Amino acid sequence: xxxxxxxxxIQMKRESKSFTDALYAVLTAAGLFQGPKFMLSGLSGxxxxxxxxxxxxxxxxxxxxxxxxxxxxxxDNLGIYTVYDGGRSRHESFREYQRIAIExxxxxxxxxxxxxxxxxxxxxxxxxDEEDQVFYVQDGKSGGTEYVLYDNFxxxxxxxxxxxxxxxxxxxxxxxxxLESLRLALEDWxxxxxILPDQSIASGRLAYSFLIGALQQGDFDNSxxxxxxxxxxxxxxxxxxxxxxxxxxxxxxxxVHGIYAQLEKIMRLQLAASLPVAPGNRVLLPEQLPSxxxxxxxxxxxxxxxxxxxxxxxxQYPDLKRSILPRWGAHTAR
Amino acid sequence: xxDKHPLTISYVDALHQVLSAKGWFNLPKPMLSGMTASCFRxxxxxxxxxxxxxxxxxxxxxxxxxxxxxIVAGQSAGYHFAPTFPLYQKQAIxxxxxxxxQGTGVVCWKDQFVVITRSDDRKQLFYYNEMSSxxxxxxxYAQLGRNTTPYWYCxxxxxxxxxxxxxxxxxxxIQAVYKAExxxxxxxxxxxxxxxxxxxxxxxxxxxxxxxxxGAYETLVFYASCKKDAASYTNWACxxxxxxxxxxxxxxxxxxxxxxxxxxxxxxxxxxxxxxxxELITLLREAQRIETAAIQSIxxxxxxxxxxxxxxxxxx
Numbered sequence: 001x002x003x004x005x006x007x008x009x010i011q012m013k014r015e016s017k018s019f020t021d022a023l024y025a026v027l028t029a030a031g032l033f034q035g036p037k038f039m040l041s042g043l044s045g046x047x048x049x050x051x052x053x054x055x056x057x058x059x060x061x062x063x064x065x066x067x068x069x070x071x072x073x074x075x076d077n078l079g080i081y082t083v084y085d086g087g088r089s090r091h092e093s094f095r096e097y098q099r100i101a102i103e104x105x106x107x108x109x110x111x112x113x114x115x116x117x118x119x120x121x122x123x124x125x126x127x128x129d130e131e132d133q134v135f136y137v138q139d140g141k142s143g144g145t146e147y148v149l150y151d152n153f154x155x156x157x158x159x160x161x162x163x164x165x166x167x168x169x170x171x172x173x174x175x176x177x178x179l180e181s182l183r184l185a186l187e188d189w190x191x192x193x194x195i196l197p198d199q200s201i202a203s204g205r206l207a208y209s210f211l212i213g214a215l216q217q218g219d220f221d222n223s224x225x226x227x228x229x230x231x232x233x234x235x236x237x238x239x240x241x242x243x244x245x246x247x248x249x250x251x252x253x254x255x256v257h258g259i260y261a262q263l264e265k266i267m268r269l270q271l272a273a274s275l276p277v278a279p280g281n282r283v284l285l286p287e288q289l290p291s292x293x294x295x296x297x298x299x300x301x302x303x304x305x306x307x308x309x310x311x312x313x314x315x316q317y318p319d320l321k322r323s324i325l326p327r328w329g330a331h332t333a334r
Numbered sequence: 335x336x337d338k339h340p341l342t343i344s345y346v347d348a349l350h351q352v353l354s355a356k357g358w359f360n361l362p363k364p365m366l367s368g369m370t371a372s373c374f375r376x377x378x379x380x381x382x383x384x385x386x387x388x389x390x391x392x393x394x395x396x397x398x399x400x401x402x403x404x405i406v407a408g409q410s411a412g413y414h415f416a417p418t419f420p421l422y423q424k425q426a427i428x429x430x431x432x433x434x435x436q437g438t439g440v441v442c443w444k445d446q447f448v449v450i451t452r453s454d455d456r457k458q459l460f461y462y463n464e465m466s467s468x469x470x471x472x473x474x475y476a477q478l479g480r481n482t483t484p485y486w487y488c489x490x491x492x493x494x495x496x497x498x499x500x501x502x503x504x505x506x507x508i509q510a511v512y513k514a515e516x517x518x519x520x521x522x523x524x525x526x527x528x529x530x531x532x533x534x535x536x537x538x539x540x541x542x543x544x545x546x547x548x549g550a551y552e553t554l555v556f557y558a559s560c561k562k563d564a565a566s567y568t569n570w571a572c573x574x575x576x577x578x579x580x581x582x583x584x585x586x587x588x589x590x591x592x593x594x595x596x597x598x599x600x601x602x603x604x605x606x607x608x609x610x611x612x613e614l615i616t617l618l619r620e621a622q623r624i625e626t627a628a629i630q631s632i633x634x635x636x637x638x639x640x641x642x643x644x645x646x647x648x649x650x
Contacts (some may be wrong), residue, residue, distance in 0.1 A: 081421040083410065091650065096406045096495050167425065172417050196519055197646050321413060327485050328393035328411045330520040 005109045006127035012140035016234060017061065018121035019071060020046045021140050025124050026114045032080055032169050042242025043177050044074035045184030047235045052207040052228060054200050056220040059158075061231045062121055063201045065194035067162055069329050077180045081167030086118070089154055089161050098154050101163050105135065105153075108165045118154075118162040119146075125163075178249045179317060182256075182310045189307045205307075208300035215293050226275060226282050233271055236264045236299075252313045259306040263299050270295040340466035341552050342559035344387065345396060346372045347465045348447040349489075352439040358405060358494050368567025369502050370399035371509035373560040376625075377518055377528040380535045384549035387556040391520040392443075396489055398650075402505055404497035409489040411443075414479050419486070426488055427475050430460065433490045443487035444473065450488075503571045505650065507581075507632045508640060510564075512648035514629045530629065533622035540614055551599045558592035565589040577635050584628035591621045 012025035020041045027033035033040055041047035049064040064070055068084050075082040085101040087094065105115050106128055114126045119139055126145075127136035134147045154161030189204035202210045211228065214220040243257035274288040284292070346367045353359035359366055367373040375395070378386045393411050400407040408429075412422060430440045431453050440450045448462045450473070460473040479486030514529040521528065527535035539545035568582035595617045598610050633640060643649055 076416065076418050079418060081418060081425065083425075088650075091401065092497070093401055093404065093406060093495055096493060100406070100408075100492060168421055170417055170421060176417075197516070320415060324413070324484050325389065325522075326413075326520070327388075327487065328391060328520075330391060330394075330518075 003130040004128070005106075006136060007109060007112060007114050010114050010124055010126040010138065012124045012138040014140035016041050016238060017046055017049070017231065018123070018140065019062070019067075019116065020044070022116040022122045022124045023075070025138070025140075026116060026166060027078075027080070030113050030166070032166065033078065036241075038238040038241040039245060040078075041235070041238040042246070043078060043181050045077065045181050045188070046074055047238040047242065048181075048185035048188050049203075050188070050207045050232060050235065051194065051201055051203045052210040052214075053224070054202075054210050054214060056211070056214045056225040056228055058221065058224040058227055060201065060224060060228050063195065064188070064203060067118075067160075070194075071164060073184060075164075075166065077172065077177050077184065079170045079172040079177075081169070082164060083167075084162060084164040086154075086160065086162035088159050089156075090159060094154070094161070098161070101161075102150050102153055104165060105163060106130075113166055115166075116164040117148075118156065118158075118160060120156055120158055174246070175249050178246045178253075179314065182250075182253075183314050183319065183322065186307055186310050186314060189303070205300070205304065208296065208303070212293055212296050212300070215289055215296070218289070222283050223281065225284055229271060229275065229284075233264070233267050236260060236267060240264045250313055251316075252309060256306050256309050256313075259302050259309070263302040263306075266295055267299055339555065339559070341555045343446055343465045344372065344556070344559075345392070345399075345441065345447045346370060346563075348441040348449050349399070351449045351463065351465070352441060352491060353405065356438055356491070358491070359403065362566075364563040364566035365570060366403070367560070367563035368571065369403050369506050371402060371506045371513065372399055373563035373567065374506075374510035374513045375560070376513070376530075376532045376557060377521060377526055378532045378535055378553055379526055379546075379549070380524075380539060382536070382539050382545045382550040382553050384546065384552040386526075386549065386553040388446075389521060389526065390518055392487055394520075398509070400489070400491070402509070403502060404495040405491055406493040406495065407489050407491050409487070411485065411487040413484050414481065414486045415484060419479065423479050423486070426486075427478060429490055430478075430488065431455070433492075438491050440491075441489045442478070443481060443483075443485055445481050445483050500574045503574050504636065504639065507575075507578075508636060508643070508647060511629055511632055511636075511640060514625070516648060530622070530626055533618060533625070537615060537618055537622075540611055540618065551596070554592070554599055555596050558589070558596045561585065561589040561592045575635075581628055581631045581635065584624055584631060588621060588624045588628060591617055591624060595621065 007029060009029040010025050012021055014021050016037055020037065024037045024040050049070065051060055051064040053060040053063065068086065072082060085097060085104060087097060105125055108115050109128055114124050117123055117125045117137060119137065123137050123139040125135045125137050128134065133150045135153065137146045137148050139146065191203050192206040193199050194203045195201060240257065240260045243253060243260055247253045247257045270292055274284050274292045275282055276285065346363065350359065350363045350366045375390060377390055379389065393409060396409060397407065410422060410426060412419065430450055433440050434453050442448055442450055442462065444462060446465065448464055450460045450462045452461045453459065458475045460475065460478065461470050462473055464471055517523060517528045517531065565585040565588070568578060568585045572578045572582050595614060598614045598617065640647060
């Protein structure tokens with residue numbers, strides 16, 4: 001163990017979902033991923049994840065499931081080894097797991113690999129100082145580095161702590177990876193609730209209904225709504241660019257791309273009207289809510305069409321993984 | 335261990351071997367089965383396929399099992415046909431050797447739960463104990479995880495934190511309520527039933543002809559051993575939790591009924607099939623009634639901590 005490590009070439013930038021931004025920073029610096037961020041977001045299936053709390057709270061954007069179960073299959077589809085530590089910081093065993101995780105982060109950094117860490121939201125640990133007992137953390141927003149004391153590792157205002165490590169890589173043929181990314185997307189689309197028994201947050205198709213329902217009813221968190229919609233739009237933009245890039249890889253994918261291109265266009269226009277660019281607090285204009293609802297409804301129908309086509313494409317190829325009942329997933333320990 | 339019925343071998347048998355060898359758990363196996371809440375799990379395939387005893391969320395339940403007794407553990411699992419499997423296998427080999435070097439056995443899936451007890455780097459071999467036979471068998475490093483079933487799994491134990499017994503017992507009983515009342519989201523409801531609902535599924539299966547007879551036998555022999563564990567455990571736990579004697583009484587009766595059930599399913603019986611089936615249905619209804627009463631008695635005893643969990647009994 002060295003006394004101080006700072007990894008070069010780590011520069012997290014908030015553009016996508018925070019997990020994707022963190023993963024991109026970690027993988028590109030380690031030479032494990034080449035290419036633009038939308039490709040990472042598409043291949044990992046992260047771009048397709050869409051979750052909405054019934055009151056449109058801010059945390060909707062990261063509440064797309066039990067993280068380990070959501071991130072693992074996405075990173076697996078890149079051919080990259082990954083493990084995570086995490087849980088609830090109120091558990092009696094937290095200090096013991098915290099101690100183990102701190103060692104794991106340092107070992108990972110010693111091997112030249114940064115870690116993804118829930119600040120919140122997700123950020124990157126890119127260094128440590130043994131003398132000062134601190135980790136160096138980037139959140140992708142300020143451009144600078146924050147410090148997290150070893151003692152405070154994992155402690156934050158949410159009840160969760162989470163840290164993800166990456167390892168080596170095997171090559172996965174592009175066609176296989178694209179097909180699997182579509183299947184991950186379809187799973188997210190078709191799973192109404194990802195954090196059962198909690199039913200206040202919906203995923204995929206049902207997330208649209210939650211969004212429309214809240215906007216119509218009017219009793220929602222406005223800044224949360226802004227964040228959900230902006231994140232949603234940037235994800236759809238990533239999906240469109242991803243599919244543009246890979247549409248020739250699988251027959252029928254061009255059609256899916258066309259649908260997402262249309263979806264992105266109507267949504268971008270509507271959000272420009274509903275969310276005028278203004279400094280400071282951005283809010284949804286109330287007079288625009290009816291037309292916003294109508295466009296979100298249209299977007300839902302378009303995405304349903306896209307997913308129908310994805311289902312047809314997926315059905316052309318065997319899917320061993322999903323024909324066997326696993327012994328993990330669905331819910332994590334608590 | 336040698337006198338164990340091969341059909342009743344479970345994760346807890348393997349865990350018990352590791353923890354008692356390490357001196358981290360010094361009570362008989364039924365107490366581990368109870369404290370980890372393992373013996374309270376009941377889930378069945380609706381046609382009673384023989385996978386019922388092991389068809390559950392290993393990753394989730396074994397993490398909770400270890401945490402309930404203050405054991406710090408790490409684990410990994412997956413399909414061995416996944417393209418990334420070699421990466422995970424490589425890491426698992428390193429981790430298992432590391433654990434063995436600390437004198438701690440490792441629980442792995444080798445088409446049943448087994449314990450890896452030692453390794454030989456020169457020969458590139460692990461040695462593991464098959465729980466049912468007690469035999470020590472060889473497993474080449476390169477074969478780790480490459481099972482007949484599509485799964486690989488291992489759990490590594492890293493330490494222990496101190497837990498107070500009354501608290502452990504209380505939490506295990508709350509988990510029993512959770513397991514009885516909540517369907518495991520891993521299992522499709524069209525194919526599997528969990529907790530007290532498993533009785534309706536079993537009754538329906540035995541009322542028709544569409545069940546797997548061999549699987550039914552394996553499943554019920556397994557759960558009979560769970561009920562026996564639950565009876566021993568709750569009886570023992572009465573010392574630490576006043577008022578638990580009623581619950582313990584229910585589990586003792588339940589265990590006796592399960593013994594009757596497995597006797598009806600055994601091959602040695604001379605009764606005609608129709609009579610046996612009718613008796614079986616009557617016994618299962620009796621088991622359903624008793625287990626429902628057992629869970630109700632726990633709910634009564636732990637009304638306040640359970641109510642504090644709001645809509646999610648399992649959430650600690």
